[in-house]
Amino acid sequence: MFKALADPTRRILLDELTERDGQTLFELCGRLATKHGSSSSRQAISQHLDVLEAAGLVVTRRDGRYKFHHIDTDPLRPIVARWLGDEPGG
Amino acid sequence: MFKALADPTRRILLDELTERDGQTLFELCGRLATKHGSSSSRQAISQHLDVLEAAGLVVTRRDGRYKFHHIDTDPLRPIVARWLGDEPGG
DNA sequence: TGGACAGGCAAGTGGCTGCTTGCCTATAGT
DNA sequence: ACTATAGGCAAGCAGCCACTTGCCTGTCCA
Numbered sequence: 001m002f003k004a005l006a007d008p009t010r011r012i013l014l015d016e017l018t019e020r021d022g023q024t025l026f027e028l029c030g031r032l033a034t035k036h037g038s039s040s041s042r043q044a045i046s047q048h049l050d051v052l053e054a055a056g057l058v059v060t061r062r063d064g065r066y067k068f069h070h071i072d073t074d075p076l077r078p079i080v081a082r083w084l085g086d087e088p089g090g
Numbered sequence: 091m092f093k094a095l096a097d098p099t100r101r102i103l104l105d106e107l108t109e110r111d112g113q114t115l116f117e118l119c120g121r122l123a124t125k126h127g128s129s130s131s132r133q134a135i136s137q138h139l140d141v142l143e144a145a146g147l148v149v150t151r152r153d154g155r156y157k158f159h160h161i162d163t164d165p166l167r168p169i170v171a172r173w174l175g176d177e178p179g180g
Numbered sequence: 181t182g183g184a185c186a187g188g189c190a191a192g193t194g195g196c197t198g199c200t201t202g203c204c205t206a207t208a209g210t
Numbered sequence: 211a212c213t214a215t216a217g218g219c220a221a222g223c224a225g226c227c228a229c230t231t232g233c234c235t236g237t238c239c240a
Contacts, residue, residue, distance in 0.1 A: 006096035007198080011172075018173050025217065044199055046217075065207040065216050073173050080166045082101075083108050097228080115187065134229055136187075155186045155237040 001075055004055035010048045012036050014057065017071035024066050025049065091165055094145035100138045102126050104147065107161035114156050115139065 032038035052058040056075045122128035142148040
């Protein structure tokens with residue numbers, strides 16, 4: 001799961017899904033190319049999304065020929081509390 | 091910084107420093123071999139500590155021929171809030 | 181001053197990872 | 211049925227990363 005966060009492109013994908021949840025692959029491709037100047041191909045982004053889904057950070061929902069990607073931040077919460085000692089307030 | 095967390099050995103090192111702060115390289119080597127069954131060599135662990143230090147997660151303090159490693163959890167706090175939307179209570 | 185201990189630097193190597201390339205499946209519109 | 215769109219699968223390649231190996235510097239103790 002930590003490895004899923006290690007890649008900058010994947011973090012940008014999470015940023016995009018945070019800003020606008022439920023985007024399709026092609027939408028994310030366009031967003032990354034336009035807003036972030038990323039030159040990643042469709043396959044590259046698709047594979048990144050696979051990694052994020054395998055890590056549980058992204059859940060997908062199919063509707064016809066579209067596949068919508070939704071962010072799931074639940075796995076993110078305990079990963080840092082491991083070393084912060086479960087102090088929620090900081 | 092995320093890449094620093096991507097390696098399991100480095101996460102174990104942070105675990106060790108959380109449990110007992112200010113350990114030397116040789117102490118950490120012994121701990122990892124004994125408690126975690128890690129077969130990492132001294133150089134490997136030294137390089138991991140370098141990565142953690144470069145990421146700002148570990149600060150070092152020299153005292154004679156000893157070098158003590160201290161964990162710094164401050165960089166950990168904002169990294170997840172990026173996607174959690176700064177909700178401290180969860 | 182010499183030896184043991186704690187740590188560092190640099191080159192080399194194997195495996196993993198991210199990306200590309202090429203082709204394929206499935207749905208929507210006409 | 212035909213075409214365009216949205217997405218998937220698999221092989222191959224290049225770069226990076228973790229690890230090893232070998233040697234070196236600096237510090238404590240007798």
